[in-house]
Amino acid sequence: MNIAKVIVDVPASSINQTFDYQIPKQFQGVLQKGMRVIVPFGPRKIMGFVVEFTSQTELTKLKDILEVLDLTPVLTNELLELGRWLAEETLSLYITALQAMLPQVLKAHYQKELIRLTDEEMTNELENFFAGRDVIPYEEVDHSPVSYYQLQKAVQDGDIAVNYLVKSKITKKRVTMIKPLRSSHLLEETLLDLSTNAKKQHELITFFIENPAPIEKRTLIHKLQTSNATIKNLVDKHILENYSEEVYRNPFDDESIVQTTALELTEEQEQAIIPIKEKIVANEHDVFLVHGVTGSGKTEIYLQAIQDVIKKGQEAIVLVPEISLTPQMVKRFKGRFGSKVAVLHSALSSGEKYDEWRRIHRKEVQVVVGARSAIFAPFENLGIIIIDEEHENSYKQEDNPRYHARDVAIHRGKNHQCPVILGSATPALESYARAQKGVYRLAVLEKRTNSQAMPEVEIIDMRKELHAGNRTMFSRSLKERIEQCIQRQEQIVLLLNRRGYSTFVMCRDCGHVKECPHCDIALTFHKNSNQLKCHYCSYEEPMPTICPECSSDLIRYFGTGTQRVEEALTQLIPEANVIRMDVDTTRRKGAHEKLLNQFANREADILLGTQMIAKGLDFENVTLVGVLTADSMLHLPDFRSSEKTFQLLTQVSGRAGRHELPGEVIVQTYTPDHYSIELASEYDFTQFYKKEMAMRKTFKYPPYVFLALMTISHENQVKVIQTTQKITKMLLDHVSDETVVLGPTPSPLARIKNRYRYQCMIKYRNEPHIRTLIQNIIQNFSEETRKDDLFITVDMQPYQMM
Numbered sequence: 001m002n003i004a005k006v007i008v009d010v011p012a013s014s015i016n017q018t019f020d021y022q023i024p025k026q027f028q029g030v031l032q033k034g035m036r037v038i039v040p041f042g043p044r045k046i047m048g049f050v051v052e053f054t055s056q057t058e059l060t061k062l063k064d065i066l067e068v069l070d071l072t073p074v075l076t077n078e079l080l081e082l083g084r085w086l087a088e089e090t091l092s093l094y095i096t097a098l099q100a101m102l103p104q105v106l107k108a109h110y111q112k113e114l115i116r117l118t119d120e121e122m123t124n125e126l127e128n129f130f131a132g133r134d135v136i137p138y139e140e141v142d143h144s145p146v147s148y149y150q151l152q153k154a155v156q157d158g159d160i161a162v163n164y165l166v167k168s169k170i171t172k173k174r175v176t177m178i179k180p181l182r183s184s185h186l187l188e189e190t191l192l193d194l195s196t197n198a199k200k201q202h203e204l205i206t207f208f209i210e211n212p213a214p215i216e217k218r219t220l221i222h223k224l225q226t227s228n229a230t231i232k233n234l235v236d237k238h239i240l241e242n243y244s245e246e247v248y249r250n251p252f253d254d255e256s257i258v259q260t261t262a263l264e265l266t267e268e269q270e271q272a273i274i275p276i277k278e279k280i281v282a283n284e285h286d287v288f289l290v291h292g293v294t295g296s297g298k299t300e301i302y303l304q305a306i307q308d309v310i311k312k313g314q315e316a317i318v319l320v321p322e323i324s325l326t327p328q329m330v331k332r333f334k335g336r337f338g339s340k341v342a343v344l345h346s347a348l349s350s351g352e353k354y355d356e357w358r359r360i361h362r363k364e365v366q367v368v369v370g371a372r373s374a375i376f377a378p379f380e381n382l383g384i385i386i387i388d389e390e391h392e393n394s395y396k397q398e399d400n401p402r403y404h405a406r407d408v409a410i411h412r413g414k415n416h417q418c419p420v421i422l423g424s425a426t427p428a429l430e431s432y433a434r435a436q437k438g439v440y441r442l443a444v445l446e447k448r449t450n451s452q453a454m455p456e457v458e459i460i461d462m463r464k465e466l467h468a469g470n471r472t473m474f475s476r477s478l479k480e481r482i483e484q485c486i487q488r489q490e491q492i493v494l495l496l497n498r499r500g501y502s503t504f505v506m507c508r509d510c511g512h513v514k515e516c517p518h519c520d521i522a523l524t525f526h527k528n529s530n531q532l533k534c535h536y537c538s539y540e541e542p543m544p545t546i547c548p549e550c551s552s553d554l555i556r557y558f559g560t561g562t563q564r565v566e567e568a569l570t571q572l573i574p575e576a577n578v579i580r581m582d583v584d585t586t587r588r589k590g591a592h593e594k595l596l597n598q599f600a601n602r603e604a605d606i607l608l609g610t611q612m613i614a615k616g617l618d619f620e621n622v623t624l625v626g627v628l629t630a631d632s633m634l635h636l637p638d639f640r641s642s643e644k645t646f647q648l649l650t651q652v653s654g655r656a657g658r659h660e661l662p663g664e665v666i667v668q669t670y671t672p673d674h675y676s677i678e679l680a681s682e683y684d685f686t687q688f689y690k691k692e693m694a695m696r697k698t699f700k701y702p703p704y705v706f707l708a709l710m711t712i713s714h715e716n717q718v719k720v721i722q723t724t725q726k727i728t729k730m731l732l733d734h735v736s737d738e739t740v741v742l743g744p745t746p747s748p749l750a751r752i753k754n755r756y757r758y759q760c761m762i763k764y765r766n767e768p769h770i771r772t773l774i775q776n777i778i779q780n781f782s783e784e785t786r787k788d789d790l791f792i793t794v795d796m797q798p799y800q801m802m
């Protein structure tokens with residue numbers, strides 16, 4: 001078994017297979033499956049994963065593995081298998097699936113360098129270029145007068161060589177520590193010998209006489225108001241020593257977290273948790289859908305189930321949507337399980353993420369709380385997997401591998417024979433349908449833990465407001481409630497449902513809308529820089545002062561950005577103190593937390609924000625929730641738009657009246673009769689489910705059918721249409737009569753970065769060979785994708801129709 005099968009880091013379909021390499025003597029017996037290695041591949045050196053061993057090969061001469069990057073495998077056997085399954089399921093490459101499971105820093109990056117081999121004089125250009133150096137980074141060629149032809153020739157002549165380097169970017173954080181090199185009483189003697197002028201040094205030594213323990217240099221400087229130079233002086237005299245120490249970056253301030261204990265469960269919670277606990281004890285897999293209204297105590301169920309799992313010596317993964325992974329949420333888990341918890345959040349730096357990952361990998365923690373990719377946590381003894389807010393779209397990755405975390409969770413749940421819990425106040429239709437069919441176990445929590453009724457929802461017809469002469473974006477009713485609320489010193493959450501809306505620029509005279517010249521989409525106005533920006537390709541231009549079409553100076557921005565709402569709000573209700581939360585105000589690290597803390601400390605009356613404030617927040621003083629534009633998502637070209645509207649309204653309504661004080665909700669809309677708005681205001685999930693299922697059945701959408709979306713893009717529009725036509729025809733030739741193939745149709749976003757985009761949608765119920773079929777079709781175009789820059793992407797479970 002001294003041959004390793006390696007999946008190499010070359011994301012190309014022609015390379016989607018293992019390659020055999022000889023294991024050199026020094027690595028035999030050391031190398032394990034799931035370790036990263038560096039291997040020669042053509043002229044290059046690249047990174048790869050060892051996935052198997054063998055003693056036989058069809059090749060006559062094998063190349064050697066050059067380097068082994070890990071001491072212990074970074075991928076467990078289970079994850080190697082999971083990667084294979086994931087690649088098949090999502091039609092992506094095995095290497096892409098494996099990379100998706102690891103933190104960024106473990107992915108290799110490659111560097112080329114030029115090495116001088118000759119002592120002889122080279123051409124003037126080359127001599128100038130090397131400028132006395134023996135090795136230079138390859139990128140410098142781009143900015144030099146040396147031509148590629150010259151380089152090529154020099155390489156051929158053997159004067160220089162190109163070297164390929166693989167670097168893994170592991171960065172362990174190190175801090176500089178200072179400690180005394182002498183015992184306290186020797187330090188006292190030192191003090192006597194010291195010149196009385198050296199006041200700073202005196203202070204430093206005195207400090208160490210009293211505190212002989214090592215201390216971080218930064219802290220020391222800060223504490224004593226001393227300087228680097230002073231420390232260095234004493235280090236040079238061998239009185240102090242400095243050394244560096246590896247630390248984990250811990251982005252969370254754990255010390256401030258208050259320890260909590262299990263609450264006594266309500267009757268409903270008790271009923272829900274019993275069957276889950278049974279599965280934990282029996283080591284059996286099953287999927288539970290916990291459908292509980294907002295504030296019904298789903299999180300407490302998760303916590304107590306995890307408690308059992310930890311007691312058994314097993315591990316738990318908890319997924320929460322990116323935007324509800326707030327410090328408040330983290331606190332709830334760390335409060336219960338302390339340092340046993342690792343957090344994987346995309347806002348962490350890649351170093352921080354790597355540190356958290358290592359704590360998992362080294363089995364220093366038993367619980368992981370994280371966003372989507374935390375589902376790949378390298379635990380080997382999983383006892384439970386929990387997906388909170390399971391209906392959230394952010395669990396679907398919109399990039400290769402296009403997986404849904406729910407599917408991965410269930411696959412891993414089977415691998416480990418452990419329960420999977422899906423929790424939501426508004427389950428995805430797909431999940432609820434499965435629970436109805438008995439595929440999942442359903443648990444229902446109908447009451448809030450505080451036994452309060454769900455807050456009353458009032459729907460305001462904004463068309464009537466307009467007719468009554470109110471041209472602001474606040475209905476009279478909402479304004480009045482906000483004022484009353486402020487008077488009672490209670491707090492308000494205001495949601496600006498912004499998706500599908502943006503601050504675009506339109507001429508009021510001729511209706512001209514400023515669009516991106518490279519993408520079929522309106523440019524967005526950014527007030528701070530007075531620029532128009534494209535969100536797809538980053539194109540930018542200054543805000544025009546006159547209309548480029550008709551020269552009118554009535555060109556203005558439209559739509560309602562949070563910033564504009566804030567201005568309008570403070571104009572309308574001057575006494576209101578507003579905290580605005582959107583992408584702009586939360587970009588800086590820690591800003592999110594700071595704003596939420598301010599609101600929790602009642603430093604403001606109103607929390608105004610986008611989708612990011614709709615979920616998970618639990619503030620006891622919030623009694624009013626206002627939704628400014630309930631219907632802005634309804635008209636998107638997406639069959640899930642009603643479902644998303646229902647979910648969002650239910651979630652945000654749930655922010656009010658969660659504790660002692662009763663809450664109320666005001667929903668402003670231009671389509672008050674739409675069933676998603678009406679039924680959300682009555683908290684009638686069951687009725688919504690029935691109605692929406694009927695729609696899905698009529699129009700043939702999930703969960704009645706499966707979808708596959710193929711998107712084809714190229715700079716030449718004719719070529720895109722023709723290719724999409726061919727693909728559609730190939731599909732139709734091979735699928736069953738029951739299956740529908742729609743296309744070619746322009747994608748809702750028909751052009752991005754100057755590339756035209758067309759799509760074809762497959763709706764099927766039973767096509768056992770659909771993946772092979774699609775793969776073969778893509779294979780058919782491999783020449784063109786390689787040489788002519790044609791893109792074909794396929795999404796086996798699309799959530800984004802754009």
Ligand SMILES: Nc1ncnc2c1ncn2[C@@H]1O[C@H](COP(=O)(O)OP(=O)(O)OP(=O)(O)O)[C@@H](O)[C@H]1O
Binds near residue numbers: 263264269292298
């Ligand atoms: N058994 C219990 N007894 C008393 N209070 C409880 C109990 N269970 C939960 N709570 C409290 O009730 C509140 C709501 O619970 P929790 O946040 O877990 O609900 P949730 O269903 O997860 O809500 P959401 O879906 O809105 O996030 C919290 O403040 C929580 O501490």
Ligand SMILES: [Zn+2]
Binds near residue numbers: 511
């Ligand atoms: Zn105009």
Ligand SMILES: [Zn+2]
Binds near residue numbers: 534537538
């Ligand atoms: Zn653009």
